[in-house]
Amino acid sequence: MIETDKKGCKGLLTQRMLLAVISSITFQFFIVCCLVLFRNLSLDYAHWFQETWTTVTSLRMWIFLVILAAMTFLQSVFCSKIYLHSPPYYKSRFTKLCATLTVQNLCLKASYIFMGGILVWLHLSLKGGMYNSLTADCSIIYGTCLVEEYYFLLFSGLWSGLYFSVKTNDSMKYFRFSIIAQSKFLRLRQGIYAMLPKLMVSSMWSTLYYMAVYYFLGSYCRGALLSVISVQTEVEPLDNMSRLLNLTLILQLWFHQFIFILTISSTYLLFEVYLTEWIPFKFGSSGAYSVDASELTLIDVLSMDKIPIMQHLGYLDLVTLAQKEKIRRGILFTLSQPGGHPYNWNCVVQKCIDILKKFSLDFNAITIKPQEQQFCYSTNVLTARITSAQPAQKEHIYHMRKLVPDITPMLSTEADTKEVPYSGMFIQKFIKQKREAFVAYLLSKPLINYIFGEQDDNKIRYVLLNGQLVIWAAEAISSLSVFSLSEDSYGVVQKDVPNIINTLLSVKQVLDKLQKSAVLARKIQADDKLTKEIFASLRSAIKRSLYRIVTNFESYINDLCLESLTIEQLQSFLNYRE
Template sequence: MSEITYRGCKELLFQRMLMAVASSILVQIIFMSCVVLITNLNITSPLSWIEDTLAIITCFRMWCYFTVLATVIVLQGIICSKNYLNKPPYAETRFAMFYNLFTPHNFMVGTLYLTIGIVLVWLHLSLKGDEYNSLTTNCTTIYGTCLVEEYLFLIIGGLWTGIHYFIKMNIFGTQRLQFPIIPQSKFTQISRGIGLVLPVSMTGAIWPCLYYLIVYYFLGSYIRGIVVSMLFINVDNEPLDQMSKLLNISLIFHLWLYATLFTLTMNSMFLLFQVYLTEWMPFAIGQSVYTTSQPTITLSEALAMKKVPIVQYLGYLDLVTLAQKEKSRRANLFTLSQPGGHPYNWNCIIVKSLELINEFAKEIDIVCCCKQTLKKKPIETINYNCEHPYVYHMRNLASPAPPPVPAASNNTNNQQAFSSGKYIMEFIKTTRQCFINYLLSKPLIFYFFGTQYDAKINHLLNNGQPVIWAIDGLSSLAVASLTEDLYGIVQKDLPGIIDALVLLKQSLEKLHKMNMLSRKSYHDDKDIRQMLASLRAANRRSIYRIIIAFKEYIDGLNLEQPIKDQLQNFFVCKE
């Protein structure tokens, strides 16, 4: 990929991420103001309640806290943007999956979550102005400084919420950007998303609070002792790690409220990144040799951007959009390049699209074949019957070979040496494979180091959205070419398009019949099944679209007989 293309990607993604971070800061300020309004609730005097809330929100100290919160959100956007921009890693074994957890990026994300959990609780406790706003206070029964254990309880609760969220979303789960099925405005997506995220955050914050209450009941004395010994302070009140003290409705409400706010902060940041990064954008069909402006990313370059999947997704989204909705841009795609008179733009796009479809179908076939052979194939034994000139402890019943010609003795020796070396290498390779198969035959070793073909299928289907757009876009372009392609540049690639669609159909049917997704081992099993159903539906829809449009011309296309046999069910509408 050229340096210009990478620079264009950076500029495009930086603008969108900057807008997402700025919107997240605004949303967090609104959330923080709402929490201040709720925590200072005074039903008996509504006017003073509103006046006190406005005074807190508009004071200088509040805006200093806003600055701290904005800094943390910017760091969150910088660190977590890697999850949205880079290709998700694939772990072939459980050991590799466990090894991928201990990466510098995960360490930074975990540290960020812990920091946000503590900072959010600290900010809101500092704004309350009641007995929970400080870690220490003057003792009432003894002389000196004493610990406010409720403050410590809530601060450690924010730390616990960060740990819980990190384990839930980064170790036992992943967050993937989902493109909206129906294009909507940003405001509509954000308002609708917040409405869905809010109840999920409120109910999802209940479990970490319950876990934390249980943990603090058993370990609260150790935590309190460590803090007291480190700060050289005393304990004046009754310890908090007792059932009567922990069942404080006000304390539990504040713990749940801050856990909800943390979850809402994380989910709203992901929502804003999704809204801005998945917004459709038109790419240039091709660069003109006569333009002097700075080159931008073309559609063919976006389709080939495998290292930055979000740009590749946007490229295929633009492909299916222009194929179905934009006649003027299709005209640019169906034109010949000048000078030269070649279909350069179409060739670049068709090559990248067919490459994606064929590679996806090929990987599915490989995994299905490996899965079948894994069920049927016994442990391999060492094959000693390799071709070599020596016989060990065996009678030779064949007729004796004639003696070699003296002139060719050097060639014979070279062939014998080559056969001996080949046999030794084959013997070592086979022995090593047999040893590996023997180790993998042990259930415990196979559990950690055996290849997870179900995980491979899940990884492929999670990246199946651009394939859906590719087959929909190519079939729509092929249909539109009947009336818009003045030079007939699409017809030469029509057999290749049909072959790719039929081969993909066979691969998806094989995957569906093997029922490889019957075991619910992943939390996103529903999404994976839905993606498989969407792929099959899009594939059938694309083939029907081409068959209906080119029904009178199919016999004139250069198609192999197995492909024509597969198309018969589409002619009679039985698929």
């Protein structure tokens, strides 16, 4: 993996995360100020603005801002571990449960609960009235009485943090990139407008669940609180149905739930807006002989598979220059000096084709049945031993095509295989078969299979969630191929057009096979909606890329040295029947 410190990757991501934190704190402060301004509404404008200014500049408000800044910064630290690393694959429900019980995830959920309580405390303190204190003077008897509505609303903040942490899966964050380039303010406004109806419904369900829980457990909470502080009660308990169905109390409870969910969702939205902002990367000045090795180049970013957000930014920049920037395309089509080789183009097309081929191989591995896997293992075991004993052969060495393949003598491989004792291999194979049989027997039990079993649907969803790179890779190389007809004066692209067409056709065949699978034939569920959207975008992008190439290279199809089967598959695109 490329060193992030050396290439400036860490500095770029740190800067964007810091700007997201500052913007989130500023946005939350703006929301609180608007609420204070609305609550102090009066016809006396001088008194209105004076009361608002006094409340905003009070010590309580600044304490809240300090706590909010600390909690937001802490959440950014936790989120950096989630956003800046590859999303994990949960093989079973048990592994997913273990992932939710990690120290990092538990600390993040605890921060939600704490922040929910702090947020409700601030709003109750700034509002004033009868719900701004836990105790008040009794009106009927002498002494201090408990204001049950105060801790009812205060506990609702803790409940909102718990509810949000349970409903959301923080370890599987999917970045939504803007289709049309927009400013950060427009993206924030559009994102808030889009999520407001969903947040209102979610806060409504959270309110109903909290009222139901308090109806059954409110007496225990009140008894525990009265045992700690020496106060009295002179009114009917709040867990009674007649008092619990107070419309004013319900609206205030829903408002606090909504404000908390809006606060957390806007924080994640700002992280997404800043981290997914397009940034242009430079090309290496002379390819492999580049002097400035500390500069972050496009080729370096495309190779950062361990840092998915950087790799996404690289492919976003690649598809942007491929479709909109003629000057940078000219740099991509030029030859490196010294040597006169298309270093930049070779690296770009190889990375894109590798992404497309990996996508096809992943889905082919999922669709192969277990019997077919065993058959493939028995027939290809000798080939696997030979290839493992040899050093890996690459199609490109030093980013140059290797025209003469290496042929390894069979005598050396036979000598290597004779060194392995037959008895040791037989024992290892026997133990492995018994272990696999025992595991298969355990997984045949419905309850064990439900907890520890692996489902193909999860694999398909996991691979599809990484489909954005496939879309951009297909769009980029197809657009570059088309523009090369008029802009590539060296002819460095035409040699790769047949390979590009074959790769895109293989991806199309995989997607056609996937369309008939069970994961897309079922009813749309909450977790399948995003999967189906990505799948539809994938199919459209692959077809659009093939149409783009076939339409512009229609006069040169016979000159591309394509196989007859490939030409037959392209006939549907030539006749516009796909």
